[in-house]
Amino acid sequence: xxxxxxxxxxxxxxxxxxxxxxxxxxxxxxxxxxxxxxxxxxxxxxxxxxxxxxxxxxxxxxxxxxxxxxxxxxxxxxxxxxxxxxxxxxxxxxxxxxxxxxxxxxxxxxxxxxxxxxxxxxxxxxxxxxxxxxxxxxxxxxxxxxxxxxxxxxxxxxxxxxxxxxxxxxxxx
Numbered sequence: 001x002x003x004x005x006x007x008x009x010x011x012x013x014x015x016x017x018x019x020x021x022x023x024x025x026x027x028x029x030x031x032x033x034x035x036x037x038x039x040x041x042x043x044x045x046x047x048x049x050x051x052x053x054x055x056x057x058x059x060x061x062x063x064x065x066x067x068x069x070x071x072x073x074x075x076x077x078x079x080x081x082x083x084x085x086x087x088x089x090x091x092x093x094x095x096x097x098x099x100x101x102x103x104x105x106x107x108x109x110x111x112x113x114x115x116x117x118x119x120x121x122x123x124x125x126x127x128x129x130x131x132x133x134x135x136x137x138x139x140x141x142x143x144x145x146x147x148x149x150x151x152x153x154x155x156x157x158x159x160x161x162x163x164x165x166x167x168x169x170x171x172x173x
Contacts, residue, residue, distance in 0.1 A: 002129070002130065003129055003130065004099075004100075004127070004128070004129065004130050004131040004132040004133065005132055005133075005149035005150060006124060006132075006133045006135070006147055006148045006149050006150070007023070007132070007133065007134040007135070007148065007149070007150040007151075007152070008107070008134075008135050008136070008140050008144060008145065008148045008150065008151045008152070009134065009135075009136045009152050009154065010107060010136070010137060010138060010139065010140050010151065010152070010153050010154070011138065011153040011154040011155050011156070012138060012154075012155065012156045013153075013154035013155045013156040013157070013159075014154065014156070014159060014172070015154040016104075016136040016137065016154055017045075017104050017105075017136055019136075019152065019154070020036075020102045020104055020134045020136050021047050021051070023100070023102070023134060024036060024051060024057060024100065024102055025051065027056075027099060027100045027132075028051065028054045028056035028057050029054075031056065032056065032099035032100055033056055033057075033058075033097065033098045033099050033100070034056055034057045034058070034098060034099065034100045034101075034102065035058050035060065035091060035094055035095060035097075035098040035100070035101045035102070036048075036051075036057060036058065036059050036060070036101075036102040036104065037059070037060035037061075037087065037088075037091045037101075037102070037103055037104065038059075038060075038061065038062060038104040038105060039062070039084055039087070039103070039104065039105040039106060039108060039109040039114070039115070040062075040066075040069065040105045040108050040109070041062070041104065041105060042061070042062065042065055043059060043061030043062065044061075045173045046169065046170060046173065048061075058094075058098070060087065060090065060091055060094075062083070062084075062087060064083050066079070066080045066083075069108075069112045069114075077112075077114075080112075080114045081113065081114045081115075083114075084109055084114040084115050085114065085115055085116065085119075088103070088109070088115045088119070088120070091103070092123050095123075095127060095128065095131055096128045096131075098131065099130065099131065099132065100131070100132045100133075100134070101127075101131055101132070101133045101134070102133075102134040102135075102136075103133070103134070103135045103136070104136050104137075105136055105137045106120070106135035106136065106137055107135060107136065107137025107138055107139060107140050107144070108137045108138065109137070110137075110140075110141065110144065111137075111138070111139055111141075117141060117143060117144070120144075121143060121144070121147055124147050125147075135148075
């Protein structure tokens with residue numbers, strides 16, 4: 001690959017993270033090095049244990065948990081911003097050593113202002129030429145859409161959670 005492209009997996013449906021993990025698996029299977037980081041998740045989903053065993057995938061898990069953003073106090077939101085900005089910057093500083101960078105729930109990080117959109121856009125503009133980037137989450141901004149080469153929307157038609165069925169191990173996480 002000479003030029004890495006930018007992917008956004010967005011929408012209100014299930015499958016954004018699953019799609020990013022599928023591409024992670026494909027890239028790792030091809031011998032590519034993958035850096036995978038998450039925002040607003042705890043990094044304990046079962047697929048990570050298996051992918052780490054490949055030796056091709058590095059996960060940057062959030063070392064701190066904040067809970068649902070809308071439930072945080074103003075002080076906690078400020079702490080989340082400091083933490084997630086540093087989390088993004090750490091990944092950006094490591095990116096040159098990887099072929100694929102996945103930023104799971106980046107759109108949520110941007111819409112909740114815990115990472116500065118202009119900083120992310122600048123990173124995307126100046127990233128290493130061969131770095132493929134995947135970002136997931138709902139409601140990408142027009143600027144993020146403009147920066148993307150691929151945009152795939154997952155649309156919820158029906159979901160068991162709406163009927164009171166909670167997330168199930170091995171299926172939703």
